[in-house]
Amino acid sequence: MDSLALFGHPDSGHACKVALALSLAELSHRTVWVDIWADPSERPKEFLAASPFKEVPLLQIDGESYTQSGAILLEIATRYKCLGGETPAGLRRGRELLMWEANRIGMCLPQLKEARRVDGAGFPDGAIEWLRNRFDADAKNLAVLLGENPFFHGDRPGIGDCAIWGYTQWLDGAGVKPTPPMQDWLKRMRGLKAMKTPQEFFPRR
Ligand SMILES: N[C@@H](CCC(=O)N[C@@H](CS)C(=O)NCC(=O)O)C(=O)O
Structure with missing residues (x-):
């Protein structure tokens, strides 16, 4: 089973899109709360290193980073053959x-x-x-x-x-x-x- 980590914040609809997809697909993951209202420099170091615009959502799959909510959704659908990705x-x-x-x-x-x-x-x-x-x-x-x-x-x-x-x-x-x-x-x-x-x-x- 891949190790999944989703970085997001409740005020981010972009992050909610990915969280909902993981929930619907029953893909076990951990979430990391990122303060999108704070100065970017205050965000977690691992997040700053992996997100080019310092934006959520960021999904890490086995340590590899994926950004842009739409691209992340496509990655989930194709990789796990779910939520439309079956055909x-x-x-x-x-x-x-x-x-x-x-x-x-x-x-x-x-x-x-x-x-x-x-x-x-x-x-x-x-x-x-x-x-x-x-x-x-x-x-x-x-x-x-x-x-x-x-x-x-x-x-x-x-x-x-x-x-x-x-x-x-x-x-x-x-x-x-x-x-x-x-x-x-x-x-x-x-x-x-x-x-x-x-x-x-x-x-x-
Ligand atoms: N096009 C991006 C938009 C991401 C985005 O705008 N994220 C916002 C929250 S909704 C953010 O992280 N803002 C914090 C900042 O810009 O410092 C996507 O689809 O993922």
Whole structure:
């Protein structure tokens, strides 16, 4: 069995994506809580040496470091043949969902969440409206991607569901409302046995 260590923080949707994937795939791992609000120099030495931008998530597999949440999800799916990685079609679906998430809903939601945290400070005029408009378009396309399926990968959640979950778990915090299909999917995600709160995924020890 590989030795897995996930470095993350409960406020990081990017880190939550990976934590959820490991939980769904029942891959045993240890987590390391990294203070993303502290000066980077205060983060663990092993983390600073392995994460080029000093960002979470960082996944170490047998001591080898993997960064960028989408790339980590693909590594998990292909290496452990899970969450879409069982078949070429499932993997292709995962890649498409991950690219869409990173370019679209996973771009506007973290920014909207941050804008609320800092009360708009530093966001130029019109930026928040632009992000909200993007979210409205993304919410419509999310329903297209989901179709009639319970999850983005079909009957069971895959890496695409993990990626899209990352920041849609905080719609309130981003000041936006879910569409009915999004709401229904979120409810199914929350009902998964493997689902945890961000604090449970990344306990501070
Ligand atoms: N594109 C990266 C984004 C990672 C990222 O933005 N991480 C943030 C938390 S969500 C972070 O570590 N911030 C701390 C810092 O920049 O000092 C991914 O998908 O993994």
